[in-house]
Amino acid sequence: MAAMTSSISELRLVIDYQRENAATRTLTLDIVDYPGEWLLDLPLLDKTYEQWSAESLMLSRQGPRAKLAAGWHAQLATLDPLAHEDEQATLKAARLFTDYLRTCRDERFAMSLLPPGRFLMPGNLAGSPALTFAPLDVPNGAEAPEHSLWAMMQRRFEAYKDVVVRPFFRDHFARLDRQIVLVDALAAFNAGPEALHDLESALGGILDCFRTGRATWLSSLVRPRIDRILFAATKADHLHHLSHDRLEAILRRMVERAAHRAEMAGAAVDVVALAAVRATREAQVQRGRETLPSIIGIPAAGETANGDTFDGKMEVATFPGDLPANLDELFAGQHSFHGLSTKAGHDADFRFLKFRPPFLEKDDAGTPALPHIRLDRALQFLIGDRLT
Amino acid sequence: MTTRKPATFKLNDPSVIVRDPDDEMVRPARGTIQITPEADPSQLPVTIETPLAPVRRGFRWGALFWSALGGLVVLGAGVSAIRLIDDLFALNPGLGILGLVLAVATLIAVVVIAGREILGLSRLASIERLHARAAAALLSDDRSEGRVIVDELLKIARGNPRLARARASLEGHAGDIIDGADRIRLAERELMTPLDQEARRLISVAAQRVSVVTAVSPRAVVDILFVSVAALRMVRQLARLYGARPGALGMIQLMRHAVSHLAITGGVAASDSLIQQMLGHGIAAKLSARLGEGILNGLLTARLGLAAIDVIRPLPFAALPRPALSDLAKDLLNKRAGDE
Numbered sequence A: 001m002a003a004m005t006s007s008i009s010e011l012r013l014v015i016d017y018q019r020e021n022a023a024t025r026t027l028t029l030d031i032v033d034y035p036g037e038w039l040l041d042l043p044l045l046d047k048t049y050e051q052w053s054a055e056s057l058m059l060s061r062q063g064p065r066a067k068l069a070a071g072w073h074a075q076l077a078t079l080d081p082l083a084h085e086d087e088q089a090t091l092k093a094a095r096l097f098t099d100y101l102r103t104c105r106d107e108r109f110a111m112s113l114l115p116p117g118r119f120l121m122p123g124n125l126a127g128s129p130a131l132t133f134a135p136l137d138v139p140n141g142a143e144a145p146e147h148s149l150w151a152m153m154q155r156r157f158e159a160y161k162d163v164v165v166r167p168f169f170r171d172h173f174a175r176l177d178r179q180i181v182l183v184d185a186l187a188a189f190n191a192g193p194e195a196l197h198d199l200e201s202a203l204g205g206i207l208d209c210f211r212t213g214r215a216t217w218l219s220s221l222v223r224p225r226i227d228r229i230l231f232a233a234t235k236a237d238h239l240h241h242l243s244h245d246r247l248e249a250i251l252r253r254m255v256e257r258a259a260h261r262a263e264m265a266g267a268a269v270d271v272v273a274l275a276a277v278r279a280t281r282e283a284q285v286q287r288g289r290e291t292l293p294s295i296i297g298i299p300a301a302g303e304t305a306n307g308d309t310f311d312g313k314m315e316v317a318t319f320p321g322d323l324p325a326n327l328d329e330l331f332a333g334q335h336s337f338h339g340l341s342t343k344a345g346h347d348a349d350f351r352f353l354k355f356r357p358p359f360l361e362k363d364d365a366g367t368p369a370l371p372h373i374r375l376d377r378a379l380q381f382l383i384g385d386r387l388t
Numbered sequence B: 001m002t003t004r005k006p007a008t009f010k011l012n013d014p015s016v017i018v019r020d021p022d023d024e025m026v027r028p029a030r031g032t033i034q035i036t037p038e039a040d041p042s043q044l045p046v047t048i049e050t051p052l053a054p055v056r057r058g059f060r061w062g063a064l065f066w067s068a069l070g071g072l073v074v075l076g077a078g079v080s081a082i083r084l085i086d087d088l089f090a091l092n093p094g095l096g097i098l099g100l101v102l103a104v105a106t107l108i109a110v111v112v113i114a115g116r117e118i119l120g121l122s123r124l125a126s127i128e129r130l131h132a133r134a135a136a137a138l139l140s141d142d143r144s145e146g147r148v149i150v151d152e153l154l155k156i157a158r159g160n161p162r163l164a165r166a167r168a169s170l171e172g173h174a175g176d177i178i179d180g181a182d183r184i185r186l187a188e189r190e191l192m193t194p195l196d197q198e199a200r201r202l203i204s205v206a207a208q209r210v211s212v213v214t215a216v217s218p219r220a221v222v223d224i225l226f227v228s229v230a231a232l233r234m235v236r237q238l239a240r241l242y243g244a245r246p247g248a249l250g251m252i253q254l255m256r257h258a259v260s261h262l263a264i265t266g267g268v269a270a271s272d273s274l275i276q277q278m279l280g281h282g283i284a285a286k287l288s289a290r291l292g293e294g295i296l297n298g299l300l301t302a303r304l305g306l307a308a309i310d311v312i313r314p315l316p317f318a319a320l321p322r323p324a325l326s327d328l329a330k331d332l333l334n335k336r337a338g339d340e
């Protein structure tokens, strides 16, 4: 986790190229990188504070999240929504709530559906009062009394929507016309079925952002511009290329329904397994009668497997486990496989290690180049039509 | 659901052996773990082929001429046949009926032969198209195109029982590979390996036969006749091997393409690689003029065979090496040297 995307950044690339018919052209490419978490804020716009509170609370009482939320729940129990507003209690609640979200994202749990996005990825809002609110156990069907804790939280939630969420979609998202969504499905496999289900719901939420054909406040805000969406399962170098088809099939299944809607709205959708940086090479490991399609690489310092902790220098061959081929079974239950969130390391069904980046190779022209997997295909899908 | 648990092996562990992929396969000793690094499939360079015979453009007056002339001849034959039958009936009804039966039989045979020829030609054309599409897909790495091409290849291979095993193993693996170019390379490795070996054998045999006969034949006319018969036979065998069953017209078409391909790619290369072959083996000095001539003819036949492979093989050479003239020449020279 050396460098995570925590804020928005942009890069402009000007490509001069010559067409088949010898005409010279220029393509100006603006690459905008922003945390995927921010997209998860979009559904908040349709929700009231009370709805969001109820949903967040329900989610935090389910599965492995309940344990992680214990600290926050304890403080929540002491709060009375109808009491007079209290800045200190609010600050504390917001902090505990953020801590809970943060632990959920730990690699052992790898949860994805963790709105509001700015709590985890504050960007330029770090420490701002816009982020000091938290869900409350509010009574059903009642109104927030004036000057109550409830009313204050409600006010801040609305302010969050107005000053944070809407401007992002208006100023950045609306300007995009091609979108690539990078999905780390392997982290979810490391963690367990709950993480996978969480990822599925999060992707559903993200896809709502692209439902450009539907007449909502969004279509009035965002001209239906994004016409190509690529869902990329990243870190494909963490498994043997014979398993890439399964990785793709799993991601395709997760985005299927929503992708269908996007396609109806005129956007092309594709799914690809790729690696921006290829840190491994492939090998067959023969153990007794068994042949395991494996990868060879140097695990990052501090990674563990079979009780060994790696120092960032030693090379290993690793077989990460067979990705399931039967998707119906995989998505059917909470116990379709075992991950780190419920089991100790050696009982888990998958172990995708993090690897150190590879040594730089020189390309034909002598400039150092990082090896990759299918980045060319991704580019072809995203901008290929603009370069003909 | 999953059967195989994840496992990690340290490469510096004493019980782990890292094997060179080129070494012979040995069963690992009990309790040891053998790791074989794999060549990187996606980093293979894509070779861009020299195009086959250039496409002709514009109106084909020659074709019009031959079709029109053919039509006239057919009409003439039909009219004279009708006259003949009429005359026969006038002479004797029995003779007339015999004539009619013969005419109908001729007609049926003509239709069947023409049908076969057309089928052969279209099969040839579809193989050449498949070749071009595969070459394009190797470059573009298009997924759906790769899938379609491999399916069509399997359809062609279905007629060849020798490929049953290769076909089964390809059908088993192809689903695992998602990249278009990789899929085509896999298909090439599975389906073309046995065919390429057989093709090489066929060419060697033909070249040897030509070189022997021309070395001992008394007359140049006999040479020419024999060489053309042997070359035709070889090209026909190659075509059958790779899944085309050309008829007479198909053979003409195929020979035309092979010879023009030879002219584009082979002209220069033929002469210098030939001379190199000769000098390299110091063979010219050792052998009598006749024998040298025989070998030269053999090598030319081999060249024609290689050109025919380029034309008739449904896939371009991407994952497998293109058989080289030098290999065939080696076969030829070894054989001759052995005979001396």
Ligand SMILES: Nc1nc2c(ncn2[C@@H]2O[C@H](COP(=O)(O)OP(=O)(O)O)[C@@H](O)[C@H]2O)c(=O)[nH]1
Residues within 6 Å of the ligand: A001, A002, A003, A004, A005, A006, A234, A235, A236, A237, A274, A275, A276, A277, A278, A279, A354, A355
């Ligand atoms: N080997 C490998 N590591 C990757 C790949 N993509 C991401 N990573 C790892 O994941 C870390 C976080 O990636 P980043 O793109 O910054 O994540 P973000 O916060 O979601 O934008 C990186 O530092 C890499 O170690 C990949 O394709 N291959």
